[in-house]
Amino acid sequence: MEIVNNPAQMRQMAQEWRAAGQKIALVPTMGYFHAGHLSLMRYGREAAHQLVVSLFVNPAQFGPHEDLDRYPRDLERDSSMAREVGVDVLYTPLAEAMYPQGYQTYVTVEGLSRGLCGASRPGHFRGVATVVLKLLNQVQPHLAVFGEKDYQQLQVIRRLVKDLDVPVEIVGRPIVREEDGLAMSSRNTYLSPEERAAALCLFRAIKAARELVLSGAKSRESVLEAVKGMISATPHTNIDYVALVDPETLEEVAMIQDEARLALAVWVGKTRLIDNTLLSESRLCCV
Numbered sequence: 413m414e415i416v417n418n419p420a421q422m423r424q425m426a427q428e429w430r431a432a433g434q435k436i437a438l439v440p441t442m443g444y445f446h447a448g449h450l451s452l453m454r455y456g457r458e459a460a461h462q463l464v465v466s467l468f469v470n471p472a473q474f475g476p477h478e479d480l481d482r483y484p485r486d487l488e489r490d491s492s493m494a495r496e497v498g499v500d501v502l503y504t505p506l507a508e509a510m511y512p513q514g515y516q517t518y519v520t521v522e523g524l525s526r527g528l529c530g531a532s533r534p535g536h537f538r539g540v541a542t543v544v545l546k547l548l549n550q551v552q553p554h555l556a557v558f559g560e561k562d563y564q565q566l567q568v569i570r571r572l573v574k575d576l577d578v579p580v581e582i583v584g585r586p587i588v589r590e591e592d593g594l595a596m597s598s599r600n601t602y603l604s605p606e607e608r609a610a611a612l613c614l615f616r617a618i619k620a621a622r623e624l625v626l627s628g629a630k631s632r633e634s635v636l637e638a639v640k641g642m643i644s645a646t647p648h649t650n651i652d653y654v655a656l657v658d659p660e661t662l663e664e665v666a667m668i669q670d671e672a673r674l675a676l677a678v679w680v681g682k683t684r685l686i687d688n689t690l691l692s693e694s695r696l697c698c699v
């Protein structure tokens with residue numbers, strides 16, 4: 413596995429692979445790998461000749477009072493995990509190379525970025541869309557793989573590549589969970605033992621919502637009331653939002669007609685966790 417941190421070198425390698433007819437997969441990450449990242453990498457490994465994993469803690473997607481400085485980082489650990497999965501290139505550009513002096517260009521995906529996490533993290537998706545477009549230009553992948561835990565991010569990126577005619581396939585992969593159901597996240601490392609126990613309420617609420625819908629509940633009120641009730645009853649938690657949305661437009665829906673996405677963001681202590689699931693009238697979806 414090669415570690416590359418120069419965007420020009422990365423682009424040169426990608427051009428050579430393409431000229432040789434090789435298929436390239438990109439898994440964009442901010443590092444501190446867990447089983448969720450590894451499952452995206454394994455997918456990319458199977459799907460392409462060359463697998464590039466980018467590792468860049470993108471300052472443009474963090475607000476002024478967010479956790480950019482304390483975001484977990486461990487390049488040595490990440491490198492050995494990536495090597496084990498068979499990654500070809502770990503691409504680790506520096507912030508100075510991504511946003512050199514004089515940098516002025518940002519991409520905004522208007523409607524999809526506004527609600528849910530976009531409402532409480534203004535500018536977040538502008539930072540995500542910008543860095544993802546830059547990474548796609550640098551790595552020139554045929555496919556790019558993202559996790560469904562960041563469901564709004566996935567929809568924003570799908571829209572971005574569609575609207576800007578970026579020739580790449582965007583692949584969304586299912587959420588990977590701890591054995592007890594907590595969605596894998598690098599931010600789980602912030603949780604104290606009490607908070608870790610409390611964090612399980614997100615998955616419990618998701619399971620309860622799925623059962624409710626399967627038993628015939630269709631209205632937004634009934635689902636949200638049950639979910640909010642379960643979370644509010646758990647110590648150390650504070651709800652940022654709980655929403656029932658159309659899976660594609662992310663607009664709020666009043667009733668579940670066939671399918672809807674339940675999305676939640678909850679503060680557990682000082683850590684903001686997100687989770688989501690597809691709610692279906694007719695089938696028990698995997699979460």
Ligand code: PAF
Pocket residue numbers: 440441442443468470473540543544562565
């Ligand atoms: O999901 C993430 O880790 C980041 O938002 C991404 C897509 C790598 C962009 O910085």
